[in-house]
Amino acid sequence: MPSAPFLFSIDLEDIRQLIPDGNRLSDRVEVTTERYLRFLSDHGSRCTFFTTGDVARRYPMLVKQIDQEGHEVACHSDDHTPLDRHDPESLREDLLRCFEAYAQAGVGEVKGFRAPIGSMTGDTRWAYDVLRELGFRYSASVLAAASPLYGWPEFGPDHPRREGGLWEFPVSLASLLGMRVPFMGGVYFRVLPFPLVRWLFRARLARELPVVAYFHPYDVDVEQERFMYPEIGGNRFYNWLMYRNRDQVLPRLDRLMRLGARIVPFADHVEELECRAAGV
Numbered sequence: 001m002p003s004a005p006f007l008f009s010i011d012l013e014d015i016r017q018l019i020p021d022g023n024r025l026s027d028r029v030e031v032t033t034e035r036y037l038r039f040l041s042d043h044g045s046r047c048t049f050f051t052t053g054d055v056a057r058r059y060p061m062l063v064k065q066i067d068q069e070g071h072e073v074a075c076h077s078d079d080h081t082p083l084d085r086h087d088p089e090s091l092r093e094d095l096l097r098c099f100e101a102y103a104q105a106g107v108g109e110v111k112g113f114r115a116p117i118g119s120m121t122g123d124t125r126w127a128y129d130v131l132r133e134l135g136f137r138y139s140a141s142v143l144a145a146a147s148p149l150y151g152w153p154e155f156g157p158d159h160p161r162r163e164g165g166l167w168e169f170p171v172s173l174a175s176l177l178g179m180r181v182p183f184m185g186g187v188y189f190r191v192l193p194f195p196l197v198r199w200l201f202r203a204r205l206a207r208e209l210p211v212v213a214y215f216h217p218y219d220v221d222v223e224q225e226r227f228m229y230p231e232i233g234g235n236r237f238y239n240w241l242m243y244r245n246r247d248q249v250l251p252r253l254d255r256l257m258r259l260g261a262r263i264v265p266f267a268d269h270v271e272e273l274e275c276r277a278a279g280v
């Protein structure tokens with residue numbers, strides 16, 4: 001059994017808040033989150049839910065349930081504004097609003113942060129100072145590759161490391177057709193051939209490297225209405241991909257779990273890393 005962890009995580013956000021006129025769409029946050037909770041419970045696993053302050057305010061019972069079931073609630077910003085549209089002061093205010101929302105939902109200390117849309121880059125690394133100041137212990141915010149949206153190719157290898165005084169866990173990448181792609185992230189996981197994903201997953205754990213994965217509520221939503229996704233420039237082919245193989249996500253994850261993968265919340269893995277570093 002591989003000893004490196006499977007850092008499976010959910011970016012718990014409401015897609016309706018991220019598109020114009022989104023409130024005409026049906027509310028899918030709870031029903032889709034329940035699907036992930038059932039999958040995790042079936043596997044006796046706990047993971048990290050990077051939750052927006054917006055979701056914590058509007059679904060406090062759901063966020064409390066996540067916490068009570070032993071999962072980690074971490075921060076995914078208040079309203080999903082990418083870091084390059086913040087300055088240090090506005091980011092600090094955003095994060096304090098999140099803390100307030102988590103506290104209202106009954107969630108205690110929050111240790112981790114994931115920047116919206118992987119927007120931690122060479123230009124926004126000032127954000128680590130704000131995170132450190134507010135007591136965060138880790139971030140999982142970097143796409144260490146070139147990308148049409150945000151990416152930080154100069155970050156170097158996609159391995160966890162200390163950056164700006166925190167642990168940074170970049171999303172796991174694979175080299176495919178000359179590109180570095182996050183094979184365990186939402187749409188990539190759904191669209192790439194599963195035997196390839198499974199091979200990459202197994203190979204990475206065999207190298208004793210953690211697998212950093214991210215999914216969204218909509219990744220398992222087969223009933224959601226069709227609309228144009230934000231941040232893909234109105235491209236119809238990309239939008240078609242956004243709906244591909246959503247029914248395959250949980251069955252594929254089940255098959256990965258049969259390889260002996262061990263899902264661990266990020267905060268627990270940070271503890272393991274720090275104990276190891278301290279020689280405990």
Ligand SMILES: [Zn+2]
Binds near residue numbers: 013076117
């Ligand atoms: Zn997000």
